[in-house]
Amino acid sequence: MMNNQEKKQFFIGLYKRLKALESENFLEYPWFLYNYAKISNRVLELGAGCGHSTIALLFGLEENNGHLWSVEFNKENVDICTSLVNEVKLSHLWTLIAIDDTKLRCELSELDLIFIDTSHQYHHTLYELEYYHQFLKDTGTILCHDVLMPEAGVNNAILSFCFRYPEWKYRIYDSVPFGMGEISRGILLSIYINKIPFGS
DSSP: OOOHHHHHHHHHHHHHHHTOOOSTTTTHHHHHHHHHHTTOSEEEEEOOTTSHHHHHHHHHHHTTTOEEEEEOOOHHHHHHHHHHHHHTTOGGGEEEEOSOTTTOOOOOOSEEEEEEOSOOOHHHHHHHHHHHGGGEEEEEEEEEEOTTOTTOSHHHHHHHHHHHSTTOEEEEETTSTTOEEEEESSSOOOOOOOSSGGGO
């Protein structure tokens, strides 16, 4: 298992490879996901993209031998994610589901965490929230990336969801690039410590 400094260096190298060093606080994104995953056991990821969220979640889940299910339909992204997971030798904690998440008949249950980072379109995000939230534990949490992107529909979808289901509470973390939204039926988790990521 890598220590935090090794994880930090891995992400610096990964972001350089992806040419994604778009902000000074770019490490806040994987650090945030890592912190949530390390207190989870069963996590569903909708939209694996280029794999940086997948690896951050797996790093956290590795600490308690949890499992990640990633749903991604883009062939190029699937190949990139698979390569990265193999690189960090965590494939035993990972199940890839190569399908459009609107076509998946989910058979999972008792999820601790769902992470959403897909099309950012309003109707798509609202569908994801309304369909997939039923597979969470009562104490489960949903995280949505890019809630502060003005051209995206993520924030409005979350507001619509919380209006329809008023027992769900919503908080935005603006320290994460482009904003991270946390949605929970219970008390919002206050586990995120705003410090330099990975203890550097």
